[in-house]
Amino acid sequence: MAVTIYPDSFDPWQALQQHQDSRLQSGKFGATATFVGTMRDFNEGDDVQGMTLEHYPGMTESQLQLIIDEAAQQWPLEDSFIAHRVGPILPGEPIVLVACWSAHRAAAFDACRFLMEALKSKAPFWKKETLADNSQRWVEKNTDGYSHPPA
Template identity: 65%
Template sequence: MPVLIKPESFDPASLQKAHEASMSAGDFGATASFTGTMRNFNEGDDVTGMMLEHYPGMTEKELEAVISDARSKWDIQDALIVHRVGDISPGEPIVLTVVWSAHRAAAFDACRFLMEALKSRAPFWKKETLKDGSHRWVEKNTPGYS
């Protein structure tokens, strides 16, 4: 499965390795991965926790479409997207994207594409808990390409 929604904490390296075990050794020469983890600060405030909501069904469909788009743009061997939902603590991984390809250019570029595309297309919403115990919805993502 190239798309995983995880309600519990996950270890990016283990999931990458597990997926790689299903592939034939030597079929790829480049692996690019990105892991996004939860910060303990945002917009100048201390953040102590976060809840990630998603739209079951649509979220998976959009993530699969993002991978399909990457496959049509670059010559890649395989791809993996893992995304947390539920209650998250600072330092925990939120998202993992991995791309395997024959050469580095496709791996780097497609991995970046997966992240930027999922941030604008896959329905997830973050609700932060601040140090004073109050909650707030994150209203927009930070720009990826500057």
């Protein structure tokens, strides 16, 4: 169970591999579910050229640890890992990595989804976008994390 905040660009796949190699025992897990969030160059109909991610040092880490602990109580996980970027960030760069390891896929998938949605609603991070015309604005709401297929 680990949380890492990156002040500079990070490679989520490398972080995932490093975490798995150092924390997990080969053969003990049968499912790894991962989510990687990447910065888009558009939002709410506008071109976006960059973004600054702010956080609340201390509270951000403790909130992420709380949701990791909550997931560990709800699902039989071997391990879970959250990595999140802060600071100035450009389109195409990774923002967040969530990974869960379990014996079977159900727990890994469900816990990974839970961690991502809980992070979105509870962890103190804020995004300020710079648009194509150099104006800036705070992102005020997150998109709905669940898809709603037609009935």
